Amino acid sequence: MKKILFIIVLGLLFFGFSQTFQVNAQDMMARFTSPSSTSTTSVSTTAKDEAEGKVIYDRLQSKEKSCKDLTDDDFDVLGDYFMGQRLGNTATHDSMNTMMKNMMGEDGEKQMHISLGKRLSGCNVDAQLPAQGSNFLPMMGLGGMIGGFSNDNWSGTGSMMGFNRSTPFFGLLIQTLIVIFLVFGIIYFWNGITKKSKK
Numbered sequence: 001m002k003k004i005l006f007i008i009v010l011g012l013l014f015f016g017f018s019q020t021f022q023v024n025a026q027d028m029m030a031r032f033t034s035p036s037s038t039s040t041t042s043v044s045t046t047a048k049d050e051a052e053g054k055v056i057y058d059r060l061q062s063k064e065k066s067c068k069d070l071t072d073d074d075f076d077v078l079g080d081y082f083m084g085q086r087l088g089n090t091a092t093h094d095s096m097n098t099m100m101k102n103m104m105g106e107d108g109e110k111q112m113h114i115s116l117g118k119r120l121s122g123c124n125v126d127a128q129l130p131a132q133g134s135n136f137l138p139m140m141g142l143g144g145m146i147g148g149f150s151n152d153n154w155s156g157t158g159s160m161m162g163f164n165r166s167t168p169f170f171g172l173l174i175q176t177l178i179v180i181f182l183v184f185g186i187i188y189f190w191n192g193i194t195k196k197s198k199k
Contacts, residue, residue, distance in 0.1 A: 003187075003190055003194075007187055007190070010182075010183075010186060011182060042094050042097075043090055043091055043094045046080065046084070046090050046094040046097060047090045049076075049080035049081075050077075050081050052077040052080075053077035053078045053079070053081025053082070053117070054081050056070070056074050056078055057078060057081055060121055060123075067122075067123035067124070070123065072114050074117070075117030075123070076110055076113045077117070078116075078117030078118075079113030079115065079117035079118075079120075080117075082116050082117065082121075083096065083113070083116060097109055100112055104130050104131075112130050115127045
């Protein structure tokens, strides 16, 4: 009975420690932006841009507007809309904007939104991203595939925010198989040790 309890505890400890090393994009962002770096004003501006982007996207979907009718400013707010959708809330989106401004400058951040707007709306799936733009795509769930169009510059398969369609199931399956393998391996070696000591 003690052996079984020992094996179960060891397996649970291993599984528990493996869970502590997971990456969380919001925690990473907190290291790069201070609490004072986002204000109520900037969050409300981001929310306004997201809302404007949704209006434009809805008009594109209903064919009231076409891609050729859109300006860079329209694609900018479309990019804001898509980022807001990917990141889940406006405060996180605003923090990401602040981090992009710190790393790429204000023009780079705007160009990132324009490129995302063009790509994710389907208007120009090959729109050029800013030089450091690929650093942010995995955090938004856009690493590897953008709206079904692959880009060899970002050939990663997962995202830090869990938007990859297959990772949660297969990741859990692999972790479970590793734990089972370890438990049975420990049992096998434990039985081998105890048989030798009984002789």
